[in-house]
Amino acid sequence: MSQTSEPLRLGIAGLGTVGAGVLKIVRQKAALLEARSGRSIRVSAVSARNRDKDRGVPLKDYAWEDDPVTLATRDDVDVFIELMGGSDGPAKAAVEAALKAGKDVVTANKALLAHHGQALAELAEANGAVLRFEAAVAGGIPVIKALTEGLAGNEITRVIGVMNGTCNYILTRMEDGGLTYDEAFAEADGLGFLEADPNLDVGGIDAGHKLSLLAAIAFGTQVNFAGVELEGIGKITIEDIRQAADMGYRIKLLGVSRMTGRGLEQSMAPCLVPAGSPLGQLTGGTNMVVIEGDQVGQIVLRGAGAGEGPTASAVMGDVMDVARGLRVSTFGQGAKGLVSATPARATTPAPYYIRTALVDKPGALAKVAAALGEAGVSIHRMRQYDHTNEAAPVLVVTHRTTRAALDEALAAMKALAVVVASPVALRIEEV
Amino acid sequence: MSQTSEPLRLGIAGLGTVGAGVLKIVRQKAALLEARSGRSIRVSAVSARNRDKDRGVPLKDYAWEDDPVTLATRDDVDVFIELMGGSDGPAKAAVEAALKAGKDVVTANKALLAHHGQALAELAEANGAVLRFEAAVAGGIPVIKALTEGLAGNEITRVIGVMNGTCNYILTRMEDGGLTYDEAFAEADGLGFLEADPNLDVGGIDAGHKLSLLAAIAFGTQVNFAGVELEGIGKITIEDIRQAADMGYRIKLLGVSRMTGRGLEQSMAPCLVPAGSPLGQLTGGTNMVVIEGDQVGQIVLRGAGAGEGPTASAVMGDVMDVARGLRVSTFGQGAKGLVSATPARATTPAPYYIRTALVDKPGALAKVAAALGEAGVSIHRMRQYDHTNEAAPVLVVTHRTTRAALDEALAAMKALAVVVASPVALRIEEV
Ligand SMILES: NC(=O)c1ccc[n+]([C@@H]2O[C@H](COP(=O)([O-])OP(=O)(O)OC[C@H]3O[C@@H](n4cnc5c(N)ncnc54)[C@H](OP(=O)(O)O)[C@@H]3O)[C@@H](O)[C@H]2O)c1
Numbered sequence: 015m016s017q018t019s020e021p022l023r024l025g026i027a028g029l030g031t032v033g034a035g036v037l038k039i040v041r042q043k044a045a046l047l048e049a050r051s052g053r054s055i056r057v058s059a060v061s062a063r064n065r066d067k068d069r070g071v072p073l074k075d076y077a078w079e080d081d082p083v084t085l086a087t088r089d090d091v092d093v094f095i096e097l098m099g100g101s102d103g104p105a106k107a108a109v110e111a112a113l114k115a116g117k118d119v120v121t122a123n124k125a126l127l128a129h130h131g132q133a134l135a136e137l138a139e140a141n142g143a144v145l146r147f148e149a150a151v152a153g154g155i156p157v158i159k160a161l162t163e164g165l166a167g168n169e170i171t172r173v174i175g176v177m178n179g180t181c182n183y184i185l186t187r188m189e190d191g192g193l194t195y196d197e198a199f200a201e202a203d204g205l206g207f208l209e210a211d212p213n214l215d216v217g218g219i220d221a222g223h224k225l226s227l228l229a230a231i232a233f234g235t236q237v238n239f240a241g242v243e244l245e246g247i248g249k250i251t252i253e254d255i256r257q258a259a260d261m262g263y264r265i266k267l268l269g270v271s272r273m274t275g276r277g278l279e280q281s282m283a284p285c286l287v288p289a290g291s292p293l294g295q296l297t298g299g300t301n302m303v304v305i306e307g308d309q310v311g312q313i314v315l316r317g318a319g320a321g322e323g324p325t326a327s328a329v330m331g332d333v334m335d336v337a338r339g340l341r342v343s344t345f346g347q348g349a350k351g352l353v354s355a356t357p358a359r360a361t362t363p364a365p366y367y368i369r370t371a372l373v374d375k376p377g378a379l380a381k382v383a384a385a386l387g388e389a390g391v392s393i394h395r396m397r398q399y400d401h402t403n404e405a406a407p408v409l410v411v412t413h414r415t416t417r418a419a420l421d422e423a424l425a426a427m428k429a430l431a432v433v434v435a436s437p438v439a440l441r442i443e444e445v
Numbered sequence: 446m447s448q449t450s451e452p453l454r455l456g457i458a459g460l461g462t463v464g465a466g467v468l469k470i471v472r473q474k475a476a477l478l479e480a481r482s483g484r485s486i487r488v489s490a491v492s493a494r495n496r497d498k499d500r501g502v503p504l505k506d507y508a509w510e511d512d513p514v515t516l517a518t519r520d521d522v523d524v525f526i527e528l529m530g531g532s533d534g535p536a537k538a539a540v541e542a543a544l545k546a547g548k549d550v551v552t553a554n555k556a557l558l559a560h561h562g563q564a565l566a567e568l569a570e571a572n573g574a575v576l577r578f579e580a581a582v583a584g585g586i587p588v589i590k591a592l593t594e595g596l597a598g599n600e601i602t603r604v605i606g607v608m609n610g611t612c613n614y615i616l617t618r619m620e621d622g623g624l625t626y627d628e629a630f631a632e633a634d635g636l637g638f639l640e641a642d643p644n645l646d647v648g649g650i651d652a653g654h655k656l657s658l659l660a661a662i663a664f665g666t667q668v669n670f671a672g673v674e675l676e677g678i679g680k681i682t683i684e685d686i687r688q689a690a691d692m693g694y695r696i697k698l699l700g701v702s703r704m705t706g707r708g709l710e711q712s713m714a715p716c717l718v719p720a721g722s723p724l725g726q727l728t729g730g731t732n733m734v735v736i737e738g739d740q741v742g743q744i745v746l747r748g749a750g751a752g753e754g755p756t757a758s759a760v761m762g763d764v765m766d767v768a769r770g771l772r773v774s775t776f777g778q779g780a781k782g783l784v785s786a787t788p789a790r791a792t793t794p795a796p797y798y799i800r801t802a803l804v805d806k807p808g809a810l811a812k813v814a815a816a817l818g819e820a821g822v823s824i825h826r827m828r829q830y831d832h833t834n835e836a837a838p839v840l841v842v843t844h845r846t847t848r849a850a851l852d853e854a855l856a857a858m859k860a861l862a863v864v865v866a867s868p869v870a871l872r873i874e875e876v
C-alpha cells in the first residue's frame with residue numbers, strides 16, 4: 015500500500031534522551047517497521063556534539079556529521095530528524111536547511127515551532143516538504159494526529175491540556191504528600207524532572223509552547239506563543255490545594271484555548287477542575303489533552319508526556335507517516351491560509367476561586383460579600399476557616415463571571431481595611 | 446500539500462443516523478474541509494431503502510441510486526461510503542464492488558469487517574484501494590488511527606476497551622441507581638439504546654466485533670472474531686456490583702487482547718477493574734480504549750462511542766485522510782503478511798473475584814478455603830456477608846492464578862455440600 019518500496023533514509027541530529035531512543039527503535043524493530051510501512055527504514059547519518067560519548071547504541075554503521083546543517087542536506091537523507099532542542103541556533107538552521115533542500119522534517123522541538131512555526135510551515139510548503147512534530151506536544155500521546163487528522167471533520171470548540179508533567183508532579187506531591195511548594199519543587203529537582211531553566215516548567219513556558227501549537231491546528235491560526243497568557247504555579251500554596259479539595263476541586267496547570275468573538279483565547283495558568291473529572295483524576299507526571307469538537311463532543315487523551323520511550327514513539331509515528339506517504343500540511347491546512355488571530359485575554363465567563371484573609375472582626379465577611387456584589391460577581395459558596403493567628407483565611411467560589419467584573423471585585427477587596435492578604439483568584443475551568 | 450486539487454467525490458449508501466450526519470458535515474463545513482484537505486469534498490450520489498423519507502437534509506443535489514452496488518461503481522464516485530450496516534447482504538456486496546472497481550471505501554460497519562475483514566483487506570490491496578473504518582470502533586474516538594499510525598513504532602503489548610456504551614450504561618445504572626439488571630436493561634431499552642437484537646449489545650457481540658479489529662492491527666494478525674471469548678453481562682447481579690465496589694472495584698464489560706506464547710488472547714467479558722483507574726471511573730455511555738506499547742507505555746483514549754455526531758466525525762476523519770492522500774493498509778500492514786494466530790483462551794494469570802453462597806454452618810468457609818488451596822489458588826481477601834435467609838453470600842478475591850487452576854477450584858467448590866450457589870468467577874484486569 016505504500017507509495018514506493020524504496021528504503022526511507024533518516025538523518026538524526028541529536029542523540030540525547032530522545033535521539034538515542036529513536037535509534038534504538040529503528041535498530042531493534044526493523045522488521046516490524048518494514049512490515050507496517052512497506053519499506054525499510056534506515057539511518058544514514060547522525061550528529062551530536064560529542065562524537066565519543068557512549069549512547070547505548072553502536073554508531074559505527076552511520077556516517078557522522080559534526081554539523082547538523084550538513085547532515086540535514088546530505089543526499090542520502092530523505093527525512094531529517096531534529097532532536098537537539100532550542101528555539102534558535104543549530105536546530106533552526108538545520109531544519110531550515112533541510113526544508114530548503116526539500117527534505118521532510120520530523121522534530122520534537124516545541125520551542126522551535128512555538129517561535130518559528132509559521133515561517134517554517136511556509137518554508138515547508140514552498141519546498142513541497144512535510145514538517146511533523148507529534149513528539150513536541152504531550153510526549154507519547156498522538157494528539158497532533160488526533161486533532162489534525164482524526165478530528166478534521168470538526169469545528170474545534172476548545173482544547174484543554176495538562177502538558178507539563180513536572181508541574182503536575184509538584185502539585186500532586188503538594189496534595190498527597192502535604193509538601194510545601196518549595197519542598198515539592200526540591201523533590202522534583204532531585205529526581206531530575208526540571209529543565210536547566212526551571213522557569214520553563216514551573217513558569218508554564220514549556221506547556222505554553224505546546225498549547226500554542228495545538229491552538230494553531232485547532233483554530234486554523236498562525237502559531238502565536240506571545241499571545242499565550244502565562245502564569246506559573248509558584249504562587250500556589252498548600253492551603254489552596256487543601257481548600258480546593260475541600261470544595262471538590264483539584265488545582266492543575268491548565269492550558270485552555272478557544273476561539274471567541276473577541277479573538278483567540280490561549281491561557282496557561284493554574285486552574286481548578288472538578289476532582290472527579292478526568293483532568294481532576296490525573297496525578298503524577300502523566301499528561302492529558304481534552305479536545306472538544308462540534309461533532310465529536312469531548313475526546314480525552316492521556317499518557318506519558320515525556321521520557322525516552324514515549325517521546326521516541328511519537329517521533330517514530332511521524333517517521334512512519336512519512337514512510338507511508340502521508341503529506342498533511344504542518345498545522346492541518348495550507349500555511350498561507352492560517353489567519354493571524356487577535357489574542358483575547360480570557361474573556362469567556364467562568365466561575366472563580368478566590369482566596370484571601372480577613373481580620374477577625376464582626377462584619378468583615380459581609381464587607382467582602384458586598385464588594386463582590388457591587389462588582390456584579392455573585393457568590394456560589396463562601397467559607398471562613400479556623401485560624402490560629404489574627405487573620406482568618408476566607409475562600410469564595412463565585413458563579414460564572416467575566417474576568418473584568420472579577421478584576422473590579424478583586425481591586426475593591428484589596429482596598430478594604432478588613433482584607434489583610436491580597437486576594438488570589440484562580441479560574442475554575444468547567445469540564 | 447494535498448496530492449491533487451481535484452475535488453473528491455463521495456457516494457454514500459445508507460442515510461440513517463450516521464449517513465445523515467455525514468451528509469450534514471459535508472454540506473455545512475465545505476469551506477473548512479476544503480481548507481484542511483486542499484480539495485473540495487462533494488457528494489455525487491446517495492442510496493437508502495426509502496427515497497421519500499425526510500432525512501433532515503435536502504437530497505435533490507445528489508443522484509439517487511436504489512441499488513448500493515450500482516452506487517459503489519459509479520464513475521463519478523471516488524470514495525464509496527458504506528453506512529447501511531449488516532455483516533453480509535448489500536453492505537458486503539457494495540463494498541466488494543467498490544473495491545473491485547478500485548474505489549476507496551470508508552465504512553462504519555464493524556460486523557462486516559469482523560466477519561470478512563481479511564478477505565476485504567486482500568481485495569482492497571489487490572485493487573490498489575484503501576479501506577478505512579475508524580467509525581467502526583469506539584465511535585468518535587480516533588483509536589484506529591492512534592493504533593495504526595500514531596503508535597506504529599511500538600510493539601503493542603495489550604489492548605483493553607470498554608466499547609459498548611449500552612452495557613456500560615446498564616452497569617452504571619445498576620450501581621448508581623440500585624437497579625437490578627432487568628430494570629436497567631428495561632431503562633436502556635426505553636431510551637432506545639439497544640440494538641434490534643439486544644444480544645448484540647448485552648451478549649458482548651458488538652463489542653467483540655470491535656475488539657477483533659483492534660487485535661488485528663495491534664498484533665498483525667488476521668481478524669478472528671470467532672476467536673473472541675464472549676461473555677455477556679446478563680449474569681451480573683446487583684450484589685456483584687455492590688460487593689465489587691466494597692472491595693474497591695467496578696465491573697465493566699471489558700475487551701482485552703494480548704499476544705502470548707500460546708496464541709492470541711481475545712476476551713470480551715465482564716471484568717473487575719480498580720475503581721480509581723481511568724476504566725473504573727468511566728460511567729454512562731462513554732467508551733474508553735487503553736493501548737499499551739513497549740515504547741509508549743499506556744495511552745488512554747476516551748469519548749463518545751456512538752451517536753450521529755461522533756460517528757460521523759470518525760467517518761469524516763477517514764474521508765479527509767483519503768482526500769489528503771494517506772494510503773495505509775487496512776490493518777496497518779500488507780494483508781498477505783497478516784498471520785493467522787491460534788486463539789488462546791485467556792491464559793495470562795490474573796486475580797479473580799469469586800462469588801458464591803454457603804450454608805450457615807461452622808467450618809463452611811474453611812472448606813471453601815481448602816478447596817481453593819488444593820487447586821493452587823491462593824486467597825487475597827475473603828468476605829462473608831450478612832444474610833437473611835439460610836445461605837450466606839461469600840466472596841473471594843484471589844491472588845494471580847491461571848484460568849486452569851481457577852476452573853479446578855470452581856469445580857471443587859461446586860462439589861462441596863456446603864456450597865449452595867454455583868460459584869461465579871470474574872477476572873480482575875490489572876490496569
Ligand atoms: N526528553 C524528553 O522527554 C522530551 C519530551 C518531548 C520533547 N523533547 C524535545 O526533544 C528534543 C531533545 O530532547 P532531549 O531530552 O533528547 O535532549 P538531550 O538529552 O539534552 O539531547 C540533546 C542532544 O542534542 C545534541 N546537540 C546539542 N547541540 C548540538 C549541536 N549544536 N550539534 C549537534 N548536536 C547537538 C546533544 O549532543 P551531545 O549528546 O553530544 O551533548 C544531545 O545528543 C528537545 O527539543 C526537547 O524539547 C524531549
Ligand SMILES: NC(=O)c1ccc[n+]([C@@H]2O[C@H](COP(=O)([O-])OP(=O)(O)OC[C@H]3O[C@@H](n4cnc5c(N)ncnc54)[C@H](OP(=O)(O)O)[C@@H]3O)[C@@H](O)[C@H]2O)c1
Pocket residue numbers: 458459460461462463464492493494495496498511512513527528529530531535553554555556580581584750751752753756
Ligand atoms: N448509530 C451509531 O451510533 C453507530 C455508531 C458506530 C457505528 N455504526 C454503524 O454505522 C452503520 C449505520 O448505522 P446507523 O445507526 O446509521 O443505521 P440506521 O440509522 O439504521 O441507517 C441504516 C441506513 O441504511 C439504509 N439501508 C439499509 N439497507 C439498505 C439497502 N439494501 N440499500 C440501501 N440502503 C439501505 C437505510 O435506509 P432507510 O433509511 O431508507 O431505511 C438507512 O438509511 C452500521 O454499520 C452501524 O453498526 C453506527
